Structures are given as structure tokens and as C-alpha cells.
Amino acid sequence: MQRTSDQASDAKRWGAGVAVFAVLAVVGGVSSAYVISLLTIVLLFTFMGQSWNLMLGIGGQLSIGHALFVGIGAYAVAILNIKYGITPWIGLLLGAAIAGVVGAVLAWLSFRFEVRGIYFALLTIAAAEFARIMFGGWDYVGGMQGLFYPAPSGTMDLAMLRGDSQFYYFVALVLAAVGVAGTELISRSYWGYVWRAMRDDDEAARALGVRTFRHKVLVVSISAAGAAIGGGVLGLVQGSIFPDSIMGMGISVDVLIGPVVGGLGTAFGPLIGSMAAIPLHHAMGSLGDSLGIPGLNSVAYGAVLILVVWFLPDGIWPAVVRLYEAVQLPARSRISQLRKVEE
Amino acid sequence: MPDDALLTIDDLCVAYDGSNALNGVSLHIGRGELICVVGANGAGKTSLIRSIAGIVPSSRGSVRMNGIEISRRPPWDICELGIAQVAEGRQIFGALSVEDNLLIGGSLKRAKQERAGTLDFVYQLFGRLRERRHQLAGTLSGGEQQMLAIGRAIMSKPEVVMFDEPSIGLSPALTDVMFGVVKSLNDQGITVLLVEQNVAKSLALSSRGYVLENGSVVLHGSSGELLENPDVQRAYLGM
Numbered sequence: 001m002q003r004t005s006d007q008a009s010d011a012k013r014w015g016a017g018v019a020v021f022a023v024l025a026v027v028g029g030v031s032s033a034y035v036i037s038l039l040t041i042v043l044l045f046t047f048m049g050q051s052w053n054l055m056l057g058i059g060g061q062l063s064i065g066h067a068l069f070v071g072i073g074a075y076a077v078a079i080l081n082i083k084y085g086i087t088p089w090i091g092l093l094l095g096a097a098i099a100g101v102v103g104a105v106l107a108w109l110s111f112r113f114e115v116r117g118i119y120f121a122l123l124t125i126a127a128a129e130f131a132r133i134m135f136g137g138w139d140y141v142g143g144m145q146g147l148f149y150p151a152p153s154g155t156m157d158l159a160m161l162r163g164d165s166q167f168y169y170f171v172a173l174v175l176a177a178v179g180v181a182g183t184e185l186i187s188r189s190y191w192g193y194v195w196r197a198m199r200d201d202d203e204a205a206r207a208l209g210v211r212t213f214r215h216k217v218l219v220v221s222i223s224a225a226g227a228a229i230g231g232g233v234l235g236l237v238q239g240s241i242f243p244d245s246i247m248g249m250g251i252s253v254d255v256l257i258g259p260v261v262g263g264l265g266t267a268f269g270p271l272i273g274s275m276a277a278i279p280l281h282h283a284m285g286s287l288g289d290s291l292g293i294p295g296l297n298s299v300a301y302g303a304v305l306i307l308v309v310w311f312l313p314d315g316i317w318p319a320v321v322r323l324y325e326a327v328q329l330p331a332r333s334r335i336s337q338l339r340k341v342e343e
Numbered sequence: 344m345p346d347d348a349l350l351t352i353d354d355l356c357v358a359y360d361g362s363n364a365l366n367g368v369s370l371h372i373g374r375g376e377l378i379c380v381v382g383a384n385g386a387g388k389t390s391l392i393r394s395i396a397g398i399v400p401s402s403r404g405s406v407r408m409n410g411i412e413i414s415r416r417p418p419w420d421i422c423e424l425g426i427a428q429v430a431e432g433r434q435i436f437g438a439l440s441v442e443d444n445l446l447i448g449g450s451l452k453r454a455k456q457e458r459a460g461t462l463d464f465v466y467q468l469f470g471r472l473r474e475r476r477h478q479l480a481g482t483l484s485g486g487e488q489q490m491l492a493i494g495r496a497i498m499s500k501p502e503v504v505m506f507d508e509p510s511i512g513l514s515p516a517l518t519d520v521m522f523g524v525v526k527s528l529n530d531q532g533i534t535v536l537l538v539e540q541n542v543a544k545s546l547a548l549s550s551r552g553y554v555l556e557n558g559s560v561v562l563h564g565s566s567g568e569l570l571e572n573p574d575v576q577r578a579y580l581g582m
Contacts (some may be wrong), residue, residue: 105461201436204430205447208421208499209418209421209450210450
């Protein structure tokens with residue numbers, strides 16, 4: 001009995017996910033170019049936010065320097081493609097591999113020397129800033145002038161991952177769907193509950209024979225690889241890459257705002273959070289530009305964060321779930337009472 | 344020292360920041376035995392368990408399991424050799440479901456093959472856990488959490504289970520239930536090291552006992568002898 005109701009709620013969850021992404025696919029077919037380009041960014045940050053979410057929401061490791069991995073992915077794709085004409089598919093894989101290794105080394109070094117928690121988070125900022133400055137002074141990758149993709153020809157080329165804005169919208173949509181489904185699958189797997197266990201109580205997990213050190217390195221590495229894939233596509237979408245924009249603190253904040261606003265450790269949180277925060281960020285940016293008030297977009301981020309922390313401390317998505325259950329449960333219990341009476 | 348000892352601890356020392364928590368403790372547990380280590384707060388009981396489990400490093404001495412030296416090994420190796428612990432304060436993963444808590448306990452190589460069967464066994468032992476298997480462990484009552492901690496240890500198919508004050512924070516009725524569970528596990532062939540402040544009840548359950556004071560064993564003997572000992576009676580039994 002218990003089992004079947006589990007399966008029913010599972011089916012509901014997956015069904016809801018499929019429905020959301022189906023709606024988004026339709027939106028991509030009918031919307032204006034502006035909406036599509038904005039939603040593309042939202043979906044890319046959903047995917048990158050999901051990778052960040054895996055690391056903090058499930059693995060318990062905070063990063064405020066995910067721009068490092070986003071940048072590595074973006075540069076890997078751009079260097080191979082622009083300088084050597086190699087397909088971005090290879091660049092995405094290579095970027096993910098390099099970011100995975102960099103993440104693993106960073107995690108290994110810090111956890112080996114007992115740099116944990118907020119100190120590890122500070123280290124991630126330092127690493128990202130170090131990389132940003134290094135890339136800015138590195139002529140081979142274009143230095144501060146950055147790298148430019150050739151202007152899009154407008155014809156779709158899946159092998160070279162080139163196309164119009166609608167094409168990139170669907171690439172981002174697929175990535176976001178993979179991110180949401182992947183988080184859901186990982187969080188139900190052996191890794192998922194081991195990671196949540198070590199997040200809850202590291203010592204208790206070790207006492208049960210969990211190799212927490214290895215698992216922490218693993219979760220950082222997987223998260224870094226995910227962020228790099230998102231970064232590779234982000235670079236293609238933007239058409240140009242500069243160290244300050246792709247590896248700056250701003251990117252690190254953009255990555256984490258979705259899951260923080262939407263709901264840490266949840267599968268849908270980053271999507272909802274990015275939907276809420278990023279369009280607002282852009283709208284306020286344009287408004288600020290037209291009013292001559294620079295920085296209005298950052299004020300918007302700050303306001304959203306304060307409101308969420310104040311009213312919905314665990315994010316929007318968990319609040320929606322609670323509301324849904326509050327509406328559903330009384331109805332269900334009435335039905336079960338009726339059934340009992342009939343019996 | 345008897346030849347059939349499963350776990351042999353010799354001259355074990357543990358120091359935190361220079362002060363000794365354990366000061367050369369020696370004890371042994373035979374296969375299938377149920378022994379207890381009693382003592383007041385701060386006597387070093389928890390340090391003993393954490394040190395055997397590899398959670399805190401020892402500064403001197405040896406711990407041998409089936410003749411294998413384990414005192415320098417990491418906790419997962421020690422778990423893999425068949426030593427499980429039920430920690431003081433239970434250390435439940437509150438944000439995980441009851442079943443996920445149990446599955447983590449059963450993730451060791453030695454236990455993974457038979458995990459489904461062991462899970463069934465645990466659910467038979469604690470029907471309450473089966474009822475609540477999808478509930479978050481943090482929402483369980485104190486007694487249920489203690490059952491979960493014990494179930495999680497059983498999931499690792501241990502040869503030895505170390506209990507760190509299983510009666511702490513439980514009502515007298517639940518304490519009796521818990522001691523009954525410890526006894527029944529021992530009856531099924533699991534060797535038990537029981538660490539307790541409840542001296543009368545744990546000595547009644549065990550065959551032998553050690554009295555720990557200030558990080559040293561000050562007395563040991565059969566439980567009957569210890570219960571008769573005037574020092575034990577005065578210090579721990581309030582006679």
C-alpha cells in the first residue's frame with residue numbers, strides 16, 4: 001500500500017517536471033527574440049545553479065567561486081573552437097574534465113589541511129579571482145580583450161553547436177532538464193544519501209564507514225564539471241568571453257542566486273529561483289540604464305535576497321510544496337473518511 | 344589474556360590537547376561475550392569507543408581485532424572488519440528518511456550483498472521503524488531514534504557492536520526495552536561492548552565488567568564479583 005502511494009507520488013513528480021519543460025518548449029516556439037534570449041540565460045543558470053546546489057544543498061560544501069569553473073568551461077570551448085576550429089562538443093567535454101580536476105585538487109588540498117566550511121568558501125573566491133587575473137594577463141587567451149566567436153551565420157549546425165537564438169534556447173532547455181532530472185536521480189542514489197549524511201553529521205557518517213573525504217572531493221568535482229558545461233554554452237550564447245565577465249564575482253553570484261532563492265537542495269528550486277531573480281536583474285539593469293542609475297540591478301538582487309530570507313528562509317519551492325500540501329491534505333483525509341463510512 | 348579474544352586492547356592512550364582522556368587502558372572481549380565498561384561522566388568511556396572506532400587517534404597502545412592491529416587504521420577499514428558502534432546521542436541523520444539512515448549503515452562491502460535481507464531483519468526487530476521508514480529520522484521520538492541507531496549498526500553485519508550509553512535520555516521503561524534488545528542481539532551471536540552509567544542494570548546484563556576512572560581501569564572482574572564489591576556498591580550503586 002505504502003509502495004503504491006510512493007510510486008504514485010513519484011509519477012506525479014516526474015509528470016510535473018515533464019509538464020514544466022513541455023510548457024517551456026512551447027514558450028520557446030512562440031516567444032519574441034528578447035524573451036527567448038532572456039529565458040536562455042535563465043535556463044543556463046538553472047543548470048549551473050543545479051550543479052552548485054548539488055555541492056551545497058546535498059553535499060554540504062559552500063562555494064562562492066563557481067565562476068572559476070564556469071570560466072574554465074567557457075575558455076575550453078572558445079579556445080578550441082576559435083583557434084583550432086574544433087567542435088564545441090569536444091570543448092565541453094574537455095572543459096568539464098579540466099574543471100572536474102581543478103575542483104578535485106582544490107577540494108583535496110583544502111579538506112586535507114582541514115580548511116572547511118566558510119574558509120573553504122573563501123578559498124573558492126580566491127581561486128576564482130586568481131584565475132580571472134591570470135586569464136586577464138594571458139595573451140594566448142586574449143587577455144583582457146577576451147575572445148570572440150565569429151558572427152552567427154543563422155544556419156543551424158548541431159555538430160558545431162551553432163545556430164540562432166532559438167537554437168540556443170533549446171540547448172539550454174535540454175541542459176536545464178538534464179540538470180533537474182540529474183539532481184533528482186543523484187539525490188535518490190547511494191551518493192545522494194551518503195552526501196546528505198555527511199552534510200548532516202560528518203563524524204557520524206565516518207563512524208558508519210563512509211569515506212567522507214573522498215565523497216567531498218567527488219561532489220566538488222562533479223559540481224565543477226557541471227558548471228563548466230554550463231559555462232561553455234554560456235560563452236557560445238554570448239558570442240564573446242572576457243575574464244571579468246565570465247570569471248568575475250558577478251557570475252558566482254548569478255550561479256548561486258537561483259538555488260538560494262528557489263530552495264536549497266531541491267530539484268526545482270534553481271529553476272524557480274532563476275526564473276524569479278534573473279529577469280528581474282535584467283529588467284532592473286535596463287531600467288537603471290534608462291534612468292541613469294547604474295547598479296539598480298544589484299539593488300534588485302539584494303532586495304530579492306532580503307525578501308526571501310525574511311519571508312521564505314528555505315526558498316520559494318519548499319513554500320509552494322507546503323502550500324500545495326496544506327490545500328490537498330484536508331481534501332484527501334475527507335475522502336478517506338468517506339470511504340471508511342462506506343465500508 | 345585468553346586466546347579466543349575477538350577484540351584485544353592493550354595499554355591504549357588517547358590525549359586531547361595534551362591532557363589524557365585514556366591512560367593505558369587494557370581490556371579484552373571474547374567472541375560472543377557481552378561485557379560492560381562502567382564509570383562516571385568523564386571517566387573516558389566515550390573516548391574508548393571513539394578510539395576503537397578510529398574516530399579519534401590513539402597516542403599509544405594497540406587495538407587488535409581477530410589478531411589484526413587496527414589502532415592506526417581509518418574508521419571505514421575498522422567498520423569493514425566488523426566493528427560497529429551505536430554512538431552516544433545516537434547521531435541520527437535527521438534530514439534523511441529512516442530507511443536511508445539504515446541503508447547507509449548497510450553500505451559497507453561486508454554488508455552490501457545481504458542488505459535487503461538485513462533490512463528485513465531490522466524491520467522485524469523494530470516494527471516501528473518499518474511503519475515509519477519514509478519519515479524523516481529527525482521527527483522520530485527519542486526511543487525510536489535509539490532503535491534506528493541500533494538498526495543502523497546491525498545493517499553493517501557487525502561481529503562486535505559497541506553501545507555508548509544506550510539508555511541515556513530514555514524513560515525507565517524504554518531503558519529496559521533497550522537493554523532487552525542489547526541482550527537479544529548478544530543471544531544471536533553478536534559480541535557486545537556496552538558502555539554505561541547505569542551500573543546496576545549493565546552489570547546484571549553482562550558476564551564481565553570493567554570500571555573506568557580518570558581514563559584508567561581501576562577494577563575488573565565477573566559481573567557478580569563487581570556487584571559484590573564494596574567500592575563499586577558505594578561509588579556506583581548508592582549502597
